[in-house]
Amino acid sequence: MTSRTIYAACASGLIFLGAACGGAEQATPEGRPTTPTDSVASPSAMTSPGLTAVEPWARPADAGKNTAVYVQLESALPEGDSLTGVRSEAAERTELHESVMEGEMMRMRPVAGFALPAGGRLELRPMGAHVMLLRLRDPLVPGDTVAVTFEFASGRSLVVRAGVRTP
Amino acid sequence: MRSVVRITLLWFSALGLGCVERPWHGIVRSPADPAPSLVLAGAADRPETRVRLDSLRGQVVVLYFGYTHCPDVCPTTLSDWARAKRALGADTTGIRWIFVSVDPTRDTPADADAYARQFDPAFRGTAPTDAELALLLADWSIAAYPEGDPRTPDYTVAHPAHTFVVDAEGRFRLMIPPGVRADDIADDLRRLR
Numbered sequence: 001m002t003s004r005t006i007y008a009a010c011a012s013g014l015i016f017l018g019a020a021c022g023g024a025e026q027a028t029p030e031g032r033p034t035t036p037t038d039s040v041a042s043p044s045a046m047t048s049p050g051l052t053a054v055e056p057w058a059r060p061a062d063a064g065k066n067t068a069v070y071v072q073l074e075s076a077l078p079e080g081d082s083l084t085g086v087r088s089e090a091a092e093r094t095e096l097h098e099s100v101m102e103g104e105m106m107r108m109r110p111v112a113g114f115a116l117p118a119g120g121r122l123e124l125r126p127m128g129a130h131v132m133l134l135r136l137r138d139p140l141v142p143g144d145t146v147a148v149t150f151e152f153a154s155g156r157s158l159v160v161r162a163g164v165r166t167p
Numbered sequence: 168m169r170s171v172v173r174i175t176l177l178w179f180s181a182l183g184l185g186c187v188e189r190p191w192h193g194i195v196r197s198p199a200d201p202a203p204s205l206v207l208a209g210a211a212d213r214p215e216t217r218v219r220l221d222s223l224r225g226q227v228v229v230l231y232f233g234y235t236h237c238p239d240v241c242p243t244t245l246s247d248w249a250r251a252k253r254a255l256g257a258d259t260t261g262i263r264w265i266f267v268s269v270d271p272t273r274d275t276p277a278d279a280d281a282y283a284r285q286f287d288p289a290f291r292g293t294a295p296t297d298a299e300l301a302l303l304l305a306d307w308s309i310a311a312y313p314e315g316d317p318r319t320p321d322y323t324v325a326h327p328a329h330t331f332v333v334d335a336e337g338r339f340r341l342m343i344p345p346g347v348r349a350d351d352i353a354d355d356l357r358r359l360r
Contacts, residue, residue, distance in 0.1 A: 060285070061238070068238040068239045105310060106240045106328040107323070107325040108314075126239060127239065127240060127243055127345055127346060166246060166249075166286075167246050
């Protein structure tokens, strides 16, 4: 486990407590301590009560092109939920996709939703499930942040600000 | 008696070592036939987008067939290339990194070149004409096709998963699957160079 992961886990725990106490529908951390290993210019975790977004990030891309947003969504809820929608002002369209390898081919398929198990985790990661931003309105360059709203079948939503960086 | 056993064991292990091979991280093609032809005219005003694989003899050529609107797999692969190149250190002469778009409807040779250079200034990109694409897919026995409505701007393209590596003798030696670590890609390329 890297120090960054530990930091993110600690930070998300603290933020989660704050959000739960405040009773806010959506919470964004006010600020964020910096550490030498933390180069992303965005909060590394955001929460809605019971939901935490850990280490969201997006790839740089030119305006008009497509890119992907990755994050680990963690549930502290007693019931399962499903991620069924994504929205972002950064792109003309925003969709849930999954990269799949079929034989020797790589393909991408749109997905209606991904399950988030009770108390479990949904990992959006390179070469797998991801948020696809189609036709970016502006270029995304390292250091930028891009806001994505994750919508769940239960009606919950979570605003995530992903730092733009190269992996 | 114990020393006899020890000597016997040493002898066997020495014998074994003679046969030991270090495994490759990519998929080894056997036999390593000469690489198929790859001739792409590129843009007339951008000579760096012209590719003639047989003129690159003497260099290891790292090839990927993707598209610039690819949000996930292609940038992951080219980022892995960039990390592999950094792992090779300052001296990466003798290795050419070429990204070939298989989406000529949207990608010009200059688009593909600009895309590849985002990942490392040494990477080059190009895009074929429709006719060149048909030829290269046939020559390399690979497939690439649009999915979704190609009349809209948002179609995706199914494309080969692997990075192809041609050695300095022009033989198609390795196919590196997605997910191979950058250090391991570097290790394979170091051995071929």
